[in-house]
Amino acid sequence: MSSIVIKNTRVMQTMPPFAVTEDVDVVIKGDIITAVGKGAGVGVQADKIIDGRNKTVIPGNVCGHHHYYSGLSRGMLISAGPQNDFIQVLKEWWWRLDRGLDEEACYYSSLICSLDAIAAGTTTCIDHHASPTYIANSLDTIANGMEEVGVRGTTCYEVTDRNRGMEEVASGVEENLRFAKASKSRKLVRGMIGGHAPFTIPDEGLRMMGEAMKESGAGLHLHVAEDRYDVTFSHHHYNMDIVDRLEKFGLLTPNSLLVHGLFLNEDEIKMINSHDVFFAHNARSNMNNHVGYCKQIQSVKNLIIGTDGCGGNMFEELKLAFFKHKDEGLSWWPGDYVTALARGNKLVEKYFDGKFGRVEAGYKADLNILDYHNPTPLVADNCAGHFVWGMSSNCVESVVVDGKLVMENRQFPGLDVPAIYAKAAEVAARVWKKVDTIAP
CATH class of the missing domain: 2.30.40.10 (Urease, subunit C, domain 1)
Known part of the structure; x- marks a missing residue:
């Protein structure tokens, strides 16, 4: 030893x-x-x-919500149409990028995100992955990159119907369940049951995810109410609040994580709290996407801090989150934010043996x-x-x-970091060229 x-x-x-x-x-x-x-x-x-x-x-530090698939997006050079609302941002940018990812791109995304996280003092990343043209075994690729660098983490696949309907939903659930069970034998990475957002997951998909959670013992990892569209969609198509819809399928568990939640109402926050669900606040991403500010975070019981794929630097993220909070005229101080950041360890304890x-x-x-x-x-x-x-x-x-x-002393023992970054840039250029041919 x-x-x-x-x-x-x-x-x-x-x-x-x-x-x-x-x-x-x-x-x-x-x-x-x-x-x-x-x-x-x-x-x-x-x-x-x-x-x-x-x-x-x-x-x-713990990054409570990351997107490793964004690792090769920095400075991405593609032609894109109007991005005047959140759905346009998704369709013109992120949903084109994730369709351009293959196994090699996912692997280098994982290496880069893991290196950046460790260099910034982030020892655990809670990842939420998407690569619609490479679903089966994609979570192993992400996990392999994490473990090669040495970062601790969880990962999952974001179930969605946005490209191929229920066939895609079934593939995503299958990958989540497979990895959540298989990863229990890994040293540093565990699996959760991921979903994109309620507006791209039909009821049958939520039911399947609930079954996968029961079979694997893993919790949910899901975006909710990042934009008002998600709330309106739920009311329009299901005549229910988002959190009520999740509760209907047994998805609110103490090892589950909901993300963003800008437009959840007071009753939904109370329900999340009553089920001891974790809730990740991502201030920088919210500002970047111009979706608004989550003014209810002070009412959330299990609040943690994430980046939503804007890197893995939690020192930087915490500063931005704190200053945005004060700019909104709310009352938390540094101790409240450092506490929320540290609370990510309580989610880590749900997946790994021991105290963190x-x-x-x-x-x-x-x-x-x-x-x-x-x-x-x-x-x-x-x-x-x-x-x-x-x-x-x-x-x-x-x-x-x-x-x-x-x-050690800002060096990674056993890793040729310059070579990894050089290869990543080569892969990124290839991915960008492919993404530029993908229609929204």
């Missing part, structure tokens, strides 16, 4: 109760933190000893070592303020996932 000791460091807890302790050792054996305290590493015969002086150790989210004995060793120089006192009462106003991904020096040092 390998072991790591981080000596004479500062530990900052980002999950309440917030705490800052100085000049302590962090001892890791296998994938577990076994001791944290002054002199805890004395006499430990470690495989790796890290000098933690002037460093700060924090739990790894604190630098304490008995917790999983998913950690960041930061090179952060505080110009003012850093204590328990203001550490969330330092997280939002001072710390950034530029501070991330080394990252530990599952007890393994996956990035």
Whole structure:
């Protein structure tokens, strides 16, 4: 069993109760933190000893909602029609991109998203995948990229009828169920039961997803009410609120995740809370798509923070989410946002054995070592303020996932990162050319 000791460091807890302790050792054996305290590493015969002086150790960040299929979309050069509302954005951009993805593109998307996440101190990504022309085994491709880099994660396939009707729905459900069951033997990646959004999933599809959830034990991962169109569609075609429709098919479970929810009503939020469902807020994506602001997040019980595919940098995402919240005139402060970010670990615990989210004995060793120089006192009462106003991904020096040092001094052991990025750019250019021929 390998072991790591981080000596004479500062530990900052980002999950309440917030705490800052100085000049302590962090001892890791296998994938577990076994001791944290002054002199805890004395006499430990470690495989790796890290000098933690002037460093700060924090739990790894969790991206509560990601789209790895967007990994090769940065700066995408294609001809696109008008994008004056949310549906046009989907049809002219994202739904063309996902139809252009093949196995190679999905693999390099996964590698790039995983590298970017680890480099930014994100140790777990909750992914939501789509590649309509490559469905069967696509989740293995995503998972393989995650595990090659060393990031922890979940993934799922977004069930939809938007291209081939019920045939496509059935293929998506089959892939979700297959992977959710098979991934239980993987070390770092688990499966959820994914769906695009209620307006592209008929009732029979929701029923099938509910059955897959029961058979696999996995929870739902679904966009809801990202735009008013989703709400209107549900009222028009089903005469029901979105969350009532999900509840009808038994899709609201404590290991499930709903995303966006900008236009859910008060009763729907109460129902989500009553079922202990997780809810991912994605402020930057909402701003980019000009869909509005989710003003009900302060009423959500299990709020977590995601990016909706806008990268895996949770330091950056948290800042944008906090500042947008204040711009809306609402009342949360840094501690509330850091708490929501850390709460992603509670969802991680639904899929992996063990405890996550604190630098304490008995917790999983998913950690960041930061090179952060505080110009003012850093204590328990203001550490969330330092997280939002001072710390950034530029501070991330080394990252530990599952007890393994996956990035050390900003280098990835065993990976030829420049070659991966160069190949990704080559694949991206090929995908863009293909996407440019795909009609909305």
